[in-house]
Amino acid sequence: MTFVLGGARSGKSRHAEKLVSAFPAPWTYIATAEAFDDEMRERIEHHRARRDSGWLTLEAPLDLADALARVADGQPVLVDCLTLWLTNVMLAELDVEAETRRLAETISRPRGPWFVVSNEVGLGIVPDNALARRFRDAAGRLNQMVAARADHVLFMVAGLPMTIK
Template sequence: MPEGHLTLVLGGARSGKSRHAEALIEACPAPWTYIATAQAFDGEMQARIAEHRSRRGGNWRAIEAPLALPEALADVPDGQPVLVDCLTLWLTNVILAERDVEAECGRLVEALKSPRGPWVVVSNEVGLGIVPENPLARRFRDAAGSLNQKVAAGAGSVVFMVAGLPMKVK
């Protein structure tokens, strides 16, 4: 993957997005930066975070950025391969913090326009199911769909994961 290249890895829950994204980054020369957006609010999320950490070795530098994702990207050294996991968790954090979703997404999309290394971002595709009955869930689904479209438009590559299999979309 060339320097200055952005790849978006999309898929449903447990579709293999993170593993595929990690493999893309690990194909680049180390060291690698992992920007985590998850927050461990409960035991299940703590277990998921631990599972992700256990797969990464000593060549990974982790940055936790549940809200300050554009700033974390700005702080990564030029040429450094970066994995952001994941945009939809970041978006959840933005919504729950009652921040201006459109403005925050705009800042993130702007930060992703000029990757200074091979960058891979992971996001959930949440628009394939039924329309949620709850207004907050609909707001999230709509914001995630809009964010994914904007990131995909600027990405050099887009991969859709299905049952652990990568399908090249762009």
């Protein structure tokens, strides 16, 4: 399992797509995004336009562990991305720790070349509002958990991967 971590517009998804495409098709794209508003719809389209055929898309705004369980053995997978999944889990007022643990179990036993994308959000100033601070803490813990279980961890800066594990 390869964990691709980076900031906004750091080229995470694009780089992860490139890595997945090095394996033979078909590839499974597990999208965690939900098209809440125009801005989000635009972002999703922007991402979708970049991928060509050969991709199967699963939408998993919440049941990410289930979606991964449905993937066939040996199949290349791109999960894009954990940060949106965590947002959805928090908005749905699910138990973040329990959901994180369930995801951790699935992710720590990949059944093929799995690539997981996530945002680093903890390198700015402390946010004003308590919800943003809770999110930042939860995202940091989630990223640590996934990085600990990953075989490879890449940190993307300006489209360039730094290998940190």
